[in-house]
Amino acid sequence: MTELTINGLKVTVEIPDGIPLLWVLRDYLHLTGTKYGCGSGFCGSCTVHVDGEPQRSCIYSASNAIGREITTIEGIGQTPMGEKVQKAWTEQNVHQCGYCQSGQIMSAVALLNDNPNPSDDAIDEAMSDNLCRCGVYNRIRNAIHSVGESSQ
Ligand code: FES
Ligand code: FES
Structure with a gap:
């Protein structure tokens, strides 16, 4: 076992x-x-x-x-950053089909825990290996920025 x-x-x-x-x-x-x-x-x-x-x-x-x-x-929603990220995802209507989104959220939480207010370049670097067939990359980036801004 x-x-x-x-x-x-x-x-x-x-x-x-x-x-x-x-x-x-x-x-x-x-x-x-x-x-x-x-x-x-x-x-x-x-x-x-x-x-x-x-x-x-x-x-x-x-x-x-x-x-x-x-x-x-x-x-992840039971952690402080996970709760913020899931709220931002909802507010920004990030998901389309939703299939990739649990992975996107997990990567976004890890990024924001390391870097609470990441630049576009930092977001692109951290999230580049999370693929989205629906192409909602701009909404993902906006949601990550909104968490960063709310932390300032
Ligand atoms: S299913 Fe694990 S990286 Fe694609
Ligand atoms: S929301 Fe459909 S694959 Fe990302």
Whole structure:
């Protein structure tokens, strides 16, 4: 059995060696807010935080997360920055189909925790590996700026 800490709760699961964290979250724990896109670390839709750092859960072995704090889209709203970012996303009507948005939010929270008022260049650099087929990049940028401005 493997013990993981997810969104502040300890959970115990029986999982195969080497299974990516994404599938533990989705298939074993039914935390389906974290999305499968490319499965290869390129699109960002599966982004979660491990000890506060964004990680692509499709290529991150669940065993590497033992003893670390995992945060998913289901739990990020319970953090101060996560709450602000989710509110900004709603106010700016960021999502279109929504598929990429949990990953976008997780990357945005990590960025804003490191840099509370990022420039356009800093946003583009931090968010460039989170792809959006609907192309709502301007709305993502506006929402991140609105959190930065509200923090000043
Ligand atoms: S599904 Fe993980 S980066 Fe695309
Ligand atoms: S909102 Fe549709 S893929 Fe990003």
